[in-house]
Amino acid sequence: MKNSLKTSEQKICDHCFLPIPPGVSIENQGRRFCCQACQLVYGFLQTNGLENYYSFKNNLSDFAAQQPKYLENFHWQEQSYVDDPEWQKDYLQINGQHRTIKFYVEGMHCMACLWLLEKLPQLDEKILEARVNFFNKSLTVTINKDAKFLEVLKLVSQMGYLLHPVKNEFELSAKRKKEERKQLYRVAVAGACAGNIMLFAISLYAGADAEWGRILEWLSLVFFLPVVFYSATTLFKNAWYTLKARRFSVDLAASVALILGSAMSVYDLLQGIGEALYFDSLSMFVFLFLSAKYILLRIQSKAWQMNSLDAQGQGALQIEKFIENDAQTILSRVESLKRGDLICLRKGSVLPVDATVLEGKSYFNFAIISGESLPVEVQEGQLIKSGARNIENDLLLRVEETYQDSYMNKLLSQVENSWLKESNVIGLTERIAFVLLNLLLLIAASVFVYFSYVGLSQEAFQRSLAILIVACPCALGIGTPLTLSFALQSLSRRGVVLKSSDSLLKIANLKNVFFDKTGTLTQGNLELVRWKGEQSEELLNIVYSLEQRSQHPIALSFVRYVKSRINPRALYLEEYRETEGVGVQAKIDAQLWSLEKIIGNENLREHQSAVQLRKNNQSIATMYFEDQLKEDAHELVELFKNHEIQTFLLSGDRQSVATYYAAQLGLEHCYADLLPEEKAQIIQQSKNSLMIGDGLNDTVALNKADVGLAVNGSIGVNLRSADVVLLDNSLKKIEELFLLSKGSVSLIKRNILFSVFYNVLGVSLAALGYLNPLAAAIFMPLSSLTILFSIVHFFKVRTNQAKALEQRKVLINIQGVNS
Amino acid sequence: MSALLVMIPISVLLAGFFVACFILSSKNNQFEDLEGPSVRILSDGEEVIKKKNLDKEE
Numbered sequence: 001m002k003n004s005l006k007t008s009e010q011k012i013c014d015h016c017f018l019p020i021p022p023g024v025s026i027e028n029q030g031r032r033f034c035c036q037a038c039q040l041v042y043g044f045l046q047t048n049g050l051e052n053y054y055s056f057k058n059n060l061s062d063f064a065a066q067q068p069k070y071l072e073n074f075h076w077q078e079q080s081y082v083d084d085p086e087w088q089k090d091y092l093q094i095n096g097q098h099r100t101i102k103f104y105v106e107g108m109h110c111m112a113c114l115w116l117l118e119k120l121p122q123l124d125e126k127i128l129e130a131r132v133n134f135f136n137k138s139l140t141v142t143i144n145k146d147a148k149f150l151e152v153l154k155l156v157s158q159m160g161y162l163l164h165p166v167k168n169e170f171e172l173s174a175k176r177k178k179e180e181r182k183q184l185y186r187v188a189v190a191g192a193c194a195g196n197i198m199l200f201a202i203s204l205y206a207g208a209d210a211e212w213g214r215i216l217e218w219l220s221l222v223f224f225l226p227v228v229f230y231s232a233t234t235l236f237k238n239a240w241y242t243l244k245a246r247r248f249s250v251d252l253a254a255s256v257a258l259i260l261g262s263a264m265s266v267y268d269l270l271q272g273i274g275e276a277l278y279f280d281s282l283s284m285f286v287f288l289f290l291s292a293k294y295i296l297l298r299i300q301s302k303a304w305q306m307n308s309l310d311a312q313g314q315g316a317l318q319i320e321k322f323i324e325n326d327a328q329t330i331l332s333r334v335e336s337l338k339r340g341d342l343i344c345l346r347k348g349s350v351l352p353v354d355a356t357v358l359e360g361k362s363y364f365n366f367a368i369i370s371g372e373s374l375p376v377e378v379q380e381g382q383l384i385k386s387g388a389r390n391i392e393n394d395l396l397l398r399v400e401e402t403y404q405d406s407y408m409n410k411l412l413s414q415v416e417n418s419w420l421k422e423s424n425v426i427g428l429t430e431r432i433a434f435v436l437l438n439l440l441l442l443i444a445a446s447v448f449v450y451f452s453y454v455g456l457s458q459e460a461f462q463r464s465l466a467i468l469i470v471a472c473p474c475a476l477g478i479g480t481p482l483t484l485s486f487a488l489q490s491l492s493r494r495g496v497v498l499k500s501s502d503s504l505l506k507i508a509n510l511k512n513v514f515f516d517k518t519g520t521l522t523q524g525n526l527e528l529v530r531w532k533g534e535q536s537e538e539l540l541n542i543v544y545s546l547e548q549r550s551q552h553p554i555a556l557s558f559v560r561y562v563k564s565r566i567n568p569r570a571l572y573l574e575e576y577r578e579t580e581g582v583g584v585q586a587k588i589d590a591q592l593w594s595l596e597k598i599i600g601n602e603n604l605r606e607h608q609s610a611v612q613l614r615k616n617n618q619s620i621a622t623m624y625f626e627d628q629l630k631e632d633a634h635e636l637v638e639l640f641k642n643h644e645i646q647t648f649l650l651s652g653d654r655q656s657v658a659t660y661y662a663a664q665l666g667l668e669h670c671y672a673d674l675l676p677e678e679k680a681q682i683i684q685q686s687k688n689s690l691m692i693g694d695g696l697n698d699t700v701a702l703n704k705a706d707v708g709l710a711v712n713g714s715i716g717v718n719l720r721s722a723d724v725v726l727l728d729n730s731l732k733k734i735e736e737l738f739l740l741s742k743g744s745v746s747l748i749k750r751n752i753l754f755s756v757f758y759n760v761l762g763v764s765l766a767a768l769g770y771l772n773p774l775a776a777a778i779f780m781p782l783s784s785l786t787i788l789f790s791i792v793h794f795f796k797v798r799t800n801q802a803k804a805l806e807q808r809k810v811l812i813n814i815q816g817v818n819s
Numbered sequence: 820m821s822a823l824l825v826m827i828p829i830s831v832l833l834a835g836f837f838v839a840c841f842i843l844s845s846k847n848n849q850f851e852d853l854e855g856p857s858v859r860i861l862s863d864g865e866e867v868i869k870k871k872n873l874d875k876e877e
Contacts, residue, residue, distance in 0.1 A: 111858040134855040
């Protein structure tokens with residue numbers, strides 16, 4: 001098993017400040033980098049005088065390290081739709097000579113990114129303005145009439161970001177934004193009024209009486225009216241809906257308290273008693289309650305935006321289509337392809353529609369469809385489903401299905417539809433709240449009836465109102481949503497994106513975890529782990545020359561290995577031949593060299609592949625390859641086992657290979673040779689399940705699990721099929737997610753317990769007459785403040801811990817670099 | 820005490836004014852991005868000097 005020696009000598013990348021993985025050596029002019037992307041961006045910044053980026057980044061307190069986005073086979077032609085006037089109709093805003101498009105920036109992770117992106121106008125005069133919205137991770141670019149947006153995309157990609165255009169008023173449309181804005185107004189009005197009422201209340205509590213006392217009381221009423229008739233209307237509306245649906249929600253409890261309390265206060269004021277005025281506490285309550293709801297709303301709409309934004313990028317793909325009777329091709333949008341059209345699929349591109357091969361032979365990667373990561377050869381006349389990626393040669397194909405009806409799109413829309421279905425889970429919170437409120441109304445009513453019957457009507461009013469006031473639904477109304485929204489926020493800052501807070505609750509109650517193997521628990525590549533035999537710079541060059549032309553995973557692995565050891569030189573090859581399933585061979589300086597796959601070697605283990613280097617058919621060295629486990633895999637499995645959660649391995653690979661990995665990690669159950677649908681079936685049979693997999697080819701399985709977690713770099717497809725998406729490949733984040741879920745749920749439970757205890761105590765005291773309404777009004781906000789404080793404290797502690805850990809790690813890395 | 824007769828209406832007007840300001844700035848999208856502006860002011864507005872590198876590694 002691979003064991004990376006982490007000494008204090010670990011080097012960090014000069015661009016992204018992340019540690020350089022062992023075995024990787026990319027250097028340029030004395031600077032070290034962890035990947036080609038970092039090197040390129042560094043070079044770009046140097047050339048353009050933007051080195052201040054690094055000093056800026058270092059001075060930031062919230063240090064976030066992330067590698068830049070980089071696409072190796074990026075086809076700029078496919079992005080040229082950004083300048084197509086037809087497409088622009090939905091995306092472009094015109095302002096005289098200026099044209100503006102808003103983009104979502106993939107790869108933006110810290111404030112230094114903001115600084116960098118807003119320097120765009122200085123890099124190119126045709127870019128007039130570049131404005132970042134850090135909350136949305138969006139960039140709004142304005143260019144003048146004769147510029148092209150494609151140039152903007154190219155420039156930004158050199159900085160290490162990918163731009164995804166955002167439709168004008170899409171989804172988070174004008175309507176939705178307006179709703180959000182209205183909510184904010186409600187909060188603002190409630191806050192302003194509550195604040196003023198509190199000011200008056202201070203004087204009243206201090207003993208203002210007679211003339212001024214009365215004036216202040218009436219003023220309180222004046223300020224209270226907007227709160228009830230404007231701000232609280234959402235509460236009443238929601239309460240009404242849930243009442244009609246015979247369900248229960250916290251809004252209902254809040255509304256009842258509000259209505260009764262206001263009625264009582266107004267009555268008291270009109271009667272001139274002046275003892276039972278609760279405008280201050282009620283308005284404060286409305287303000288707090290609405291604020292928490294608004295925060296939650298913003299967090300959720302942000303997650304929504306990220307999802308729908310990427311959906312846009314999909315349909316705007318272009319492909320080369322042959323015009324009838326002509327050998328020329330035009331760029332045509334994928335959505336407009338019709339059956340029978342002839343298209344040219346270039347090497348490296350993904351096939352967007354189901355099509356038949358007419359001419360040419362090539363290798364395709366069917367990972368999305370079958371989970372098979374090794375390339376498969378395709379022949380003329382063969383029907384290929386959409387989603388497969390062309391690896392080797394350009395091909396001529398005939399379109400068989402439109403984009404809408406093709407395999408990939410149908411699969412995605414299926415998943416999307418099931419995802420949009422409402423989840424009717426009446427949570428623990430609501431159940432308790434339901435019981436509480438009913439009990440409360442019962443008690444208040446019976447106290448009222450009893451005392452009225454006995455003839456003490458004043459007492460009846462006092463006590464029943466005190467009961468209603470002191471009972472605080474706010475722990476449930478504010479506490480739970482606030483905890484969840486903080487948790488979601490904290491997680492998304494760490495690169496874990498949840499679509500809904502439901503998932504958080506489900507994760508805390510896990511019983512079964514299903515792991516996909518390739519790409520999830522393992523790196524997904526074949527790495528050269530052992531070189532048995534001779535090795536020298538000459539031999540490495542030979543291997544490099546033989547393998548650099550091939551796209552086979554083993555070839556790629558060889559190239560990586562050689563590059564990490566020396567700066568390879570490509571030698572001149574004669575009679576080069578690549579044989580599928582066997583290997584490559586060529587003549588170098590009249591000697592016949594070959595790299596051939598071998599089987600049945602006594603040193604070869606089940607999960608490995610072996611290749612032999614031969615000179616004139618004499619074996620020189622044997623190299624062993626395996627798909628290695630990710631570093632944190634073991635820890636993650638241990639964590640689940642410690643919490644008595646059953647662990648499963650689901651793999652499309654052979655039984656012997658799957659068993660090996662399962663044994664390595666200590667997974668309790670292992671299923672192999674599975675098709676994606678079979679994986680889903682297994683998951684369906686278990687309860688409280690979490691599926692951790694690759695967003696691309698585990699779509700069905702991810703959907704069937706109670707919580708589906710996609711481990712992958714780009715957001716795109718994943719957010720449609722998974723409930724949770726990891727923005728980097730680190731399994732450690734899953735640990736964090738699990739621990740945070742558990743922590744949040746226990747916090748919620750604690751708060752509920754406190755709330756129950758407080759309510760029982762408060763209501764009892766009120767019913768027994770020991771608590772007058774005034775005292776009740778004081779205690780009620782106190783209880784909600786306590787809960788609020790406990791939540792803020794919990795997350796503050798965690799954030800501080802995480803920050804301290806990060807800074808310590810970076811310091812160690814920086815100090816550890818000697819020369 | 821009679822000063823209150825003047826103070827209170829003024830404070831009411833003031834409160835109304837601030838709420839109106841809030842609503843106006845909210846309409847102008849000032850609350851969309853809360854972290855960005857705080858960092859934007861830190862940058863000195865340095866001019867980007869394009870260097871013509873002798874040895875480009877592109």
